[in-house]
Amino acid sequence: MRTLTAILALSATPALAAGDKPFFSLANTDFVVTIGFLVFVGVLLKYKVPALIGKLLDNRAAQIKAELDEARSLRDEAKALLSSYEKKQKEVQEQSERIVASAKEEAMAAAEQAKADLKKSIARRVAAAEDQIASAEASAIREVRERAIAVAVAAAGDVLAKQMTAEGAAASIDAAIGQVEAKLH
Template identity: 65%
Template sequence: MRHLKAPIAALAALSASPALAAGDVFFSLKNTDFVVSIAFLVFVGILLYFKVPSLVGGMLDKRAEGIKSELDEARGLREEAQALLASFERKQKDVQDQADRIVANARDEAARAAEQAKVDIRTSVDRRMKAAEEQIASAQSAAVKDVRDRAVTAAIAAAQNVIASQMSASDANALIDDAIAQVEAKLH
């Protein structure tokens, strides 16, 4: 209330002074500059009385603290985002390395499988060649045996024809008697 009394006293002193009666004087209510100055001083006084500057300062301080906390939160979020980005980049690199290892292993396995397939094919071809050679040898020995059998049959037939044409009945009886004697000698 003390703050209000001083401006009111100054206002009352100015309004009751003889200077207000003069028309060309600065301190006159007819002078707009003086009225505006008084109104401005009254307005500033009212603002000071209701502590508006401290309220505005408090509001500005509160807003500054809010902005600072938002900046701190944004800074923390940025750091967290950078940490996540670094983590994802490490994971991506690890996944890429693992994929490269898998591809390299697959290539190595394919090369080993190809080499094994070549070995298996060679073994199979060798086995088949051996089987074919054995079949050829078997067929050859069968053919030789067949030729021998036919030669023996032909020789027997030829010998039979030669013997039949050259042998007489008495020679045949003598050969039969001799064969019987040899069989008896071998059996006893």
């Protein structure tokens, strides 16, 4: 009731400013609007609209609080997930660095092995070439000796043929036959 009195007192002040018409008359539009407003407020209060609005606001506040709590939990979960991903990224980075270092070491070892294999191959080829050179040299020396022997035999044959008489040839043949007989028996 006090509230209604306060509302009427506050609303009556501008209505009295209408001037020539009495305030409590249905001909005064300000009075009709004030009565309509008071009826509207009364209907709202009778059907407990402020309580419904309060309940709706409380529900909305609870819903917002739940959403905020969910957002906080999602944020915490995202932080945990982010930290785990950062940890995994760091582990992967370290692992990749180890793999690169290992690959470099293996490449260095392979390069050293290739150098050693190349040196061995070169040494084998040099030895084979030296063997071929020695073989060719020995073959050339043998050919020169054989050729020298053939030339010497031919020259000796020519010299003997020019110096030899029929009697000397027969005596040489007999001596050679005697030497062969002595060696065979």
